[in-house]
Amino acid sequence: MHTEINIFEKPIQRIRKTCELMGLDADFDRKLPELETYLEGLVAEGEISEERLTVSGLTFVKQAR
Structure with a gap:
C-alpha cells in the first residue's frame, strides 16, 4: 500500500x-x-x-513584499 504524506499541505493552506x-x-x-x-x-x-512551517512561511511571504 502506498500512502503519500504531504507535510506542506496544511501550512500552505493556512498561509x-x-x-x-x-x-x-x-x-x-x-x-x-x-x-x-x-x-x-x-x-x-x-x-x-x-x-512552525506555517509561521516561517508567513514570515517569508511578508518579507518578500
Missing part, C-alpha cells in the same frame, strides 16, 4: 488563508513557488512542525 485575510493574495500567488522551496529547505533541515 494562503492568512494572506487572503491580510490582503496579500497577490504576494502569496507570486511567491508560492519560492515559498514551497523555502518550506522544503526547512523540512530538509529537520523541521516537521506544521505550526
